[in-house]
Amino acid sequence: MTFSLFIEQLLNGVQLGVMLFLMAAGLTLVFGIMNLINLAHGSLYMAGAFFAATVFQISGSFLLAVPIAVALTALVGGVVERAVLRQFYARSHLDQVLVTFGLILVFNDAVRLIWGVVPVPLAPPEALAGSVHLFGGVDYPAFRLAILGVGALVALGLYFVVSHTRIGMWIRAGASNRPMASALGVDVELVFSLVFSAGAGLAGLAGLMAGPITAVQVGMGEPILILALVVTVIGGIGSIRGAFVAALMIGVGDTFGRVLLPPALGSMAIFMLMAAILAWRPKGLFPVHG
Amino acid sequence: MADTIAKPGGLSVMLRVSWPILLILALLAFAPTLSNALDNPFLVRLFTRAVIFAMAAVALNFVLGFGGLVSLMHGGLAGIGAYAVAIMAFHDYDGSKFLGVFPGTSDLAILIPVAMLAAGLGAALTGIVALRTSGAYFIMITLAFNQMLYYFFVALQQYGGDDGLQILSNLTLAGFDISRRATFYYVALVALCAELFFFSRVVASRFGTILQACAQNERRVTAIGIPPLRYKLAALAISGAAAGLAGALWASGQQFVSPSELSWDRSGDYIVMAVLGGTGRVWGPVLGAVVFVLLEAFLPAWTQFWQAPFGVVVILIVVFLRGGLIDLMGGSLARPTGGGR
Amino acid sequence: MPSLLAVSELNKRFGGLVATSNLSLDVQPGETHALIGPNGAGKTTLIAQLQGELRPDSGAISFNGADITHEPPHRRARLGIARSFQITSVFPEFTALANVALAAQAREPHGFRFWKEAANDPALTAPALDALKTIGLDNRASVIAQDLSHGERRQLELAMALAMKPKLLLLDEPMAGMGRQDGQRMTRILANLKSSYAILIVEHDMDAVFALADRVSVLVAGAVIASGTADTIRADPLVKAAYLGHRG
Ligand SMILES: Nc1ncnc2c1ncn2[C@@H]1O[C@H](COP(=O)(O)OP(=O)(O)O)[C@@H](O)[C@H]1O
Ligand SMILES: [Mg+2]
Numbered sequence: 014m015t016f017s018l019f020i021e022q023l024l025n026g027v028q029l030g031v032m033l034f035l036m037a038a039g040l041t042l043v044f045g046i047m048n049l050i051n052l053a054h055g056s057l058y059m060a061g062a063f064f065a066a067t068v069f070q071i072s073g074s075f076l077l078a079v080p081i082a083v084a085l086t087a088l089v090g091g092v093v094e095r096a097v098l099r100q101f102y103a104r105s106h107l108d109q110v111l112v113t114f115g116l117i118l119v120f121n122d123a124v125r126l127i128w129g130v131v132p133v134p135l136a137p138p139e140a141l142a143g144s145v146h147l148f149g150g151v152d153y154p155a156f157r158l159a160i161l162g163v164g165a166l167v168a169l170g171l172y173f174v175v176s177h178t179r180i181g182m183w184i185r186a187g188a189s190n191r192p193m194a195s196a197l198g199v200d201v202e203l204v205f206s207l208v209f210s211a212g213a214g215l216a217g218l219a220g221l222m223a224g225p226i227t228a229v230q231v232g233m234g235e236p237i238l239i240l241a242l243v244v245t246v247i248g249g250i251g252s253i254r255g256a257f258v259a260a261l262m263i264g265v266g267d268t269f270g271r272v273l274l275p276p277a278l279g280s281m282a283i284f285m286l287m288a289a290i291l292a293w294r295p296k297g298l299f300p301v302h303g
Numbered sequence: 304m305a306d307t308i309a310k311p312g313g314l315s316v317m318l319r320v321s322w323p324i325l326l327i328l329a330l331l332a333f334a335p336t337l338s339n340a341l342d343n344p345f346l347v348r349l350f351t352r353a354v355i356f357a358m359a360a361v362a363l364n365f366v367l368g369f370g371g372l373v374s375l376m377h378g379g380l381a382g383i384g385a386y387a388v389a390i391m392a393f394h395d396y397d398g399s400k401f402l403g404v405f406p407g408t409s410d411l412a413i414l415i416p417v418a419m420l421a422a423g424l425g426a427a428l429t430g431i432v433a434l435r436t437s438g439a440y441f442i443m444i445t446l447a448f449n450q451m452l453y454y455f456f457v458a459l460q461q462y463g464g465d466d467g468l469q470i471l472s473n474l475t476l477a478g479f480d481i482s483r484r485a486t487f488y489y490v491a492l493v494a495l496c497a498e499l500f501f502f503s504r505v506v507a508s509r510f511g512t513i514l515q516a517c518a519q520n521e522r523r524v525t526a527i528g529i530p531p532l533r534y535k536l537a538a539l540a541i542s543g544a545a546a547g548l549a550g551a552l553w554a555s556g557q558q559f560v561s562p563s564e565l566s567w568d569r570s571g572d573y574i575v576m577a578v579l580g581g582t583g584r585v586w587g588p589v590l591g592a593v594v595f596v597l598l599e600a601f602l603p604a605w606t607q608f609w610q611a612p613f614g615v616v617v618i619l620i621v622v623f624l625r626g627g628l629i630d631l632m633g634g635s636l637a638r639p640t641g642g643g644r
Numbered sequence: 645m646p647s648l649l650a651v652s653e654l655n656k657r658f659g660g661l662v663a664t665s666n667l668s669l670d671v672q673p674g675e676t677h678a679l680i681g682p683n684g685a686g687k688t689t690l691i692a693q694l695q696g697e698l699r700p701d702s703g704a705i706s707f708n709g710a711d712i713t714h715e716p717p718h719r720r721a722r723l724g725i726a727r728s729f730q731i732t733s734v735f736p737e738f739t740a741l742a743n744v745a746l747a748a749q750a751r752e753p754h755g756f757r758f759w760k761e762a763a764n765d766p767a768l769t770a771p772a773l774d775a776l777k778t779i780g781l782d783n784r785a786s787v788i789a790q791d792l793s794h795g796e797r798r799q800l801e802l803a804m805a806l807a808m809k810p811k812l813l814l815l816d817e818p819m820a821g822m823g824r825q826d827g828q829r830m831t832r833i834l835a836n837l838k839s840s841y842a843i844l845i846v847e848h849d850m851d852a853v854f855a856l857a858d859r860v861s862v863l864v865a866g867a868v869i870a871s872g873t874a875d876t877i878r879a880d881p882l883v884k885a886a887y888l889g890h891r892g
C-alpha cells in the first residue's frame with residue numbers, strides 16, 4: 014500500500030466513522046436514557062436523505078436542504094416518539110424490537126408512496142464537487158472532506174452539550190437515575206422528547222450527507238443501522254464518549270479490513286473485532302451502568 | 304393436590320392441551336390435495352414456505368419463548384443450513400471437493416445432519432460471545448452476528464457471492480426421489496411434526512425446566528446450584544441446529560440459496576411469526592408462520608403498499624395481543640403451569 | 645469441633661464505601677447464629693459474599709474445612725450453602741411445587757437430560773413435597789408462585805433452600821415485610837429447623853432473634869462490634885449505644 018493510498022483509506026475510514034458516530038449518538042442516548050432499542054433509527058437516516066433530495070429538487074440548493082431536512086427529520090422523530098414509542102419505554106426489549114421493526118415497514122412504505130421506488134438524485138453542492146489536493150500528493154473529494162469536518166464539529170458540539178451544559182446535566186441525570194431526576198424537578202418527558210428528536214436530527218444529517226455518495230433509496234439506512242448498533246455495543250450502551258471512540262475504530266477498521274484482508278474475512282473483520290472486545294469487556298469499552 | 308403428582312393424563316390431556324396444533328397439522332396435510340383440486344400449483348409452494356418458516360420460528364421460539372433470549376440471528380443460522388446443502392450439492396455436481404477434502408453429496412440423509420451440525424456450531428460459537436451479555440446487548444450482538452454471516456456468504460465468490468447459488472444436482476432422501484413438489488412438501492411437514500414433538504419433550508424435561516427458570520430468574524438458578532450459562536449455550540446450539548434444518552429444507556425446496564435469505568429482516572420476520580402465533584407454547588409459532596405467509600402472499604394483491612398495514616398489524620399485536628393468536632383460541636391454553644408447557 | 649463456616653478478615657468496598665471491614669465470624673455445626681445491625685451495616689453484602697454472588701476484596705472464607713473464597717456461587721450451593729434473599733426471589737411462573745422440584749433437581753450431577761418429563765418425576769416431586777410439608781405449604785403446591793401471598797412466597801423460598809439439602813442456611817431477613825401473624829409462624833418454622841441445620845440469620849425482629857439464636861453478632865459499618873449469647877448482647881453497653889439505642 015502506497016502512502017497516498019494509505020492516507021486516502023484513512024480519510025475514508027474516519028469519514029465512515031464520523032457518519033457512524035452521528036447515527037450511534039442517537040441510538041446510544043435513546044437507549045441509555047429511555048432504555049429503548051430503536052431498530053427504526055435507520056429509517057430516520059433514510060428520511061433525512063429523502064427530505065434533502067426534495068428540497069434540493071425544488072430549490073436547487075444543497076446548503077438550504079441541509080437545515081430543512083435536519084429539522085424535518087427531527088420533527089418526524091418527535092412525532093413518532095410522542096405517538097408511539099413513548100408507550101414502550103417501560104416495556105420489554107422484545108416488545109421494543111417488534112414495534113420498531115413494524116415501524117421500519119411503515120416508514121419504507123411511506124417513502125415508496127411519496128417518492129416512489131426509483132432512487133432519487135441528490136448532488137453535492139457545486140463548490141464541493143471537485144477534489145482537494147492534500148499533503149503528500151493525495152487528491153481527496155472535497156465533499157467527503159466536508160462530511161468529515163461537519164461530523165467532527167457535531168461530535169465536539171455534542172460532547173460539549175452533554176458534559177458542560179444544563180441540559181446535558183439533565184440528560185446525564187436522566188440516564189443514571191430517573192426517579193432522582195424527576196425529584197430534582199427535571200421535566201423528564203420533555204428531556205426524552207428533546208433527546209429523541211435530536212438523535213433523529215443527527216441521523217437525518219448523516220443520511221443527507223451520505224445521499225450524494227451512495228444513493229437515496231428505500232432501505233438505505235439499514236446497513237448503516239447495524240454498523241451503528243455495533244458501535245453502540247462496543248462503546249458501551251449509553252456512552253457518548255464510547256460511541257465516538259468505537260465509531261472511529263469501526264470506521265477505520267472496516268475500511269482497512271476490506272482493503273487489506275481477503276474479501277470473506279475483510280467483510281467480517283469488524284464483527285470479529287466486536288466479538289473480541291465483548292469477550293474481554295461484555296459491557297463495552299465505556300460502560301455506563303454498574 | 305394429588306393430580307399434580309399423579310401420572311400424566313396420557314392421551315386425553317395431550318388432546319385437551321394441543322388440539323389446535325393437531326387441527327392445524329391435519330389441515331396442512333391436505334394442502335397438496337387442495338392444490339390439485341384447484342389446479343393451482345402455487346398453493347403447494349406457498350404452504351411449503353409456511354411449513355419451513357414455521358420450523359425456523361419454532362426453533363427460534365425454543366430460546367425466545369422458553370429461554371427469554373431474543374435472538375436476531377436465526378435468519379443467519381437458517382442460512383448456514385441452507386448454504387451447507389447448496390455448497391455440498393454444488394461439489395457433488397461439480398465433482399470437486401469442499402475445502403479440497405470433503406466430497407460433495409446430494410442426499411439429504413447426509414446433507415441434513417451436516418447442515419444441522421454446521422448451524423448448531425455457528426450458534427454455539429456466536430453464543431459464547433453473545434451469552435456473556437444479556438438484555439439489549441444480546442439482541443444487538445445477535446443482530447450483528449446475523450449481518451456478519453450475511454457478509455460472509457456475500458463474499459464467497461466461489462459459491463455465487465451476491466447472486467446466490469443454484470442447486471443443479473437432483474436431491475434425494477436416502478436414495479428416494481423427492482423432486483415432486485407434493486413429495487417434498489410432505490417431507491417438510493413430517494420434519495415439522497418431528498421438530499414439534501422433539502421440542503415439546505425437551506421443554507418439559509429437566510433441561511427445559513432449567514431453561515425456563517433461567518428466563519424467569521437467573522440469580523435464583525445460580526443460587527440453587529445450577530450454572531445458567533452452559534444450559535443457555537446448549538439451548539442456543541440446539542435451536543441453531545433446528546434452524547439449520549429449516550434452512551436446509553428451504554434450500555432444497557427452492558433448489559437455490561442467496562444471501563438475501565440471510566438478511567436481518569428475515570430474522571425479524573421469525574420473531575414476528577413467533578410472537579404473532581404465541582411464544583407461550585412450542586407450537587404457537589406454527590400458527591404465526593401460516594398466518595404470516597398467507598398475509599404476505601395475499602396482501603400484495605389487494606394493495607401495492609401492503610407492508611405499512613402489515614407493520615401496523617405487528618405494532619397492534621404487541622400492544623393488544625400479548626399471548627399471540629393462541630390466546631384467542633382459549634385463554635387457559637396459553638398459561639404455563641409449571642415445569643412444562 | 646471445627647467450624648462449619650469460618651470467615652477471616654473479610655474486606656469489601658464499593659468505591660469509597662466500606663461495606664465489609666476486616667470481618668471475622670464463624671458458624672458452628674448445628675448452631676443458629678444471628679446477625680443484627682442497623683440498615684446499611686453490610687449484612688446483605690456479607691451474605692452475598694458467603695454465597696458467592698459478590699467477591700470479597702480480601703480475606704478468606706472456608707466451609708466444612710475447605711477454602712471456598714474463590715468458588716463460584718453455584719458450586720457453593722452444591723457444597724451445601726443455601727441462601728434466601730432479602731427481597732423474595734422465586735420462579736414466578738412456576739407452581740410452588742415446580743419451584744421446589746427444581747431446587748431438588750439442582751442436586752443432580754447435571755441437568756442435561758432432555759427427554760423424560762420433569763414435572764411428573766417422583767424423584768423430584770417427592771423430595772419437593774417433603775420440603776413443602778416441612779414448611780407447611782404443601783396445600784398450596786399447585787399454585788403459581790406469583791399468585792401466592794407475600795408470606796407464602798417467603799415460605800416457598802425457604803422450602804427451596806431445604807430441598808437443596810444444605811448444611812448451612814443463610815437467611816436474609818426471612819420475616820421482612822410480613823405481618824405479625826406470618827412472622828410468628830415463620831419463627832415457629834425456623835425453631836423447628838434449628839435442630840437440623842446450621843443457620844446464619846439476619847433479622848430485625850429482636851423477639852425472634854432472641855428466641856432462635858444460640859449466638860448473636862452485631863454488625864455496624866461493616867465490622868462486628870460484639871458477639872455473644874443473646875443475654876450478653878442484650879446487656880452490652882456498646883451494643884446498646886450503637887444499635888439497640890437507635891431502635892428506641
Ligand atoms: N452493589 C453495590 N454497589 C454500591 N454500594 C452498595 C452495593 N450493595 C450495597 N451497597 C452499600 O453497602 C452498604 C451495605 O449494604 P447492605 O449490605 O445491603 O446493608 P444491610 O443489609 O445491612 O442493610 C450500604 O451503604 C449500601 O448502600
Ligand atoms: Mg440487607
